[in-house]
Amino acid sequence: SAVISQKPSRDICQRGTSLTIQCQVDSQVTMMFWYRQQPGQSLTLIATANQGSEATYESGFVIDKFPISRPNLTFSTLTVSNMSPEDSSIYLCSVRTGEGTDTQYFGPGTRLTVL
Amino acid sequence: AQSVTQLGSHVSVSEGALVLLRCNYSSSVPPYLFWYVQYPNQGLQLLLKYTSAATLVKGINGFEAEFKKSETSFHLTKPSAHMSDAAEYFCALDARGGTALIFGKGTTLSVSS
Numbered sequence: 001s002a003v004i005s006q007k008p009s010r011d012i013c014q015r016g017t018s019l020t021i022q023c024q025v026d027s028q029v030t031m032m033f034w035y036r037q038q039p040g041q042s043l044t045l046i047a048t049a050n051q052g053s054e055a056t057y058e059s060g061f062v063i064d065k066f067p068i069s070r071p072n073l074t075f076s077t078l079t080v081s082n083m084s085p086e087d088s089s090i091y092l093c094s095v096r097t098g099e100g101t102d103t104q105y106f107g108p109g110t111r112l113t114v115l
Numbered sequence: 116a117q118s119v120t121q122l123g124s125h126v127s128v129s130e131g132a133l134v135l136l137r138c139n140y141s142s143s144v145p146p147y148l149f150w151y152v153q154y155p156n157q158g159l160q161l162l163l164k165y166t167s168a169a170t171l172v173k174g175i176n177g178f179e180a181e182f183k184k185s186e187t188s189f190h191l192t193k194p195s196a197h198m199s200d201a202a203e204y205f206c207a208l209d210a211r212g213g214t215a216l217i218f219g220k221g222t223t224l225s226v227s228s
Contacts, residue, residue: 004158033215042205042220043159092158094215102147102166102209104216108158 004107023093028073121219138206
């Protein structure tokens with residue numbers, strides 16, 4: 001298994017600003033994912049972050065809006081840029097512990113409110 | 116394309132009653148299937164998973180699910196609901212391509228005394 005922590009746990013931000021969310025895992029993992037959960041909705045994959053390469057973004061998400069870093073096998077950041085109220089969501093980091101493993105583990109989430 | 120459909124966005128049961136949360140999937144390859152639970156203001160916790168071994172899978176907190184290929188279903192059940200089971204439940208599919216999970220829209224379970 002994997003234990004995942006996220007910082008901050010919640011934040012309230014002003015429109016037009018940016019917020020960087022950190023994800024730390026207690027072990028080295030191959031695959032890291034960032035999801036968005038809008039109020040009352042399910043989880044939507046933003047991007048897959050692999051160490052040593054650029055993140056792969058899903059349709060509807062772009063690097064300029066959601067830049068991602070993956071400097072090593074235990075850490076990743078997601079930045080929500082030029083925020084608007086529509087970005088108010090829970091952002092979740094998720095990992096798989098190795099190629100072909102069948103379980104994804106989730107962090108506690110970052111609850112973002114944009115005013 | 117792979118997809119997950121959860122029937123019923125909201126299910127209400129009485130304490131002690133049977134819990135049944137429905138999940139149907141579509142996949143072009145034999146999938147792995149998961150149920151996650153999300154308690155208020157928390158992240159997702161894995162309840163149970165099906166990975167092509169036994170079709171009846173037992174998870175934590177007394178939950179179990181049965182994989183039925185003929186019905187493309189993976190319904191979640193618990194014989195007797197407890198107040199602490201009130202939460203959001205998500206069914207998810209892994210198409211075994213090394214990609215991220217595909218989630219259903221979720222079902223909110225309410226338990227009344």
